[in-house]
Amino acid sequence: MSNDVTTRLFLVRHGPTHAKSMVGWSDIPADLSDTAALDRLHGYLPEEALVISSDLSRARDTATAIGRNRRRLEDHPDLREIHFGAWELRSWSEIDAEDPERIRAYWETPGDVTPPGGESWNQVCARVNGAINGLIDAHRGRDLIVVGHFGQILTQIQRAEQLTAEEAFSHRIDNLSVTELTHQGTDWDQGWGCGKINHIP
Template identity: 30%
Template sequence: MTSLWLIRHPPVALPAGICYGVSDVPAIALTPDRIAAMRASLPVATRIVSSPLSRCRALACALARPDEPPILDARLREMDFGDWELQPFVHIERDLIDAWAAAPWDFLPPGGECAEDMRRRVLSALQEHLAHAPDALALVAHGGPLRVIMGQLLRLPREQWLALPCDPGSLTRLQLDDTGARLLQSD
């Protein structure tokens, strides 16, 4: 049986309404009390794996034991929105936003990747890290990848995955066994 913690990076230091995915934007630091509470939730032997983007990496380093730094895995990065990166949503053509909303898994933003490609790489990373994890694994990542992981492990229809709750700075705990996953904690 494995305990899996899914930890989303803190809120980003960008104005509301800006599209960001793989852009390495800074995060607003969590309070020391919040970091201490997260660290206290994790068993001592937890392996921590993180997206390499600084908004995740900084939190992963704060949670990791000094003798075991987090493992960085680029497959856990957020979706690449290509030409939309760091653009205000109001400047993106409305017909493209509508096409994305109509087919969120298959739509390819100009110069970016589709959510289906993100899903495949994230689940590949999950499978590999679960195979090599001790009894506890923490993944520090982004909203899209964490929703993919939750949806897959909870065996939800793919159409529900992108609506799963995953607020910035949140921690979700799943218990995994041979029969599947159970949601134990979400804050």
């Protein structure tokens, strides 16, 4: 297949967890009781699209709920949320009381700042970019529904729109929202297009 074909990405954030803490790699289930919202999302997404998700249950179960009769690809661990390390499942106020400079730098000037035992924003971007690049390479010209997480979706908005990390973090990404990107060609620094961001069908 020609490398000039356009691949469309539909980035879906998993259903809500209702957690009031930093949830990264912890495997907390999603609340998928809003069947009307799931039905709308299922109906909005392309019928012939391939479906892939991170390997965390909140993404996997959301993918199952909206994918239905679509072809499912193997779950990919590199599509996970940010790894918060020692901050995992703790509140902002808890961490701010212990390490205010680091947590504020992490969110206000994201880049190489790393939570203890976790990963920096730049590391998240490298991980997710690699997974998305591989997915596009394997399925050029297809529509791809990628069910994942807040941070994972922001990494792709950042590179598609050529934003700074701070600009990317200004975007709101709601649960069960869709962000639509396209890619054409083989140059990962170019060929991106960005459509709807945080669209709720």
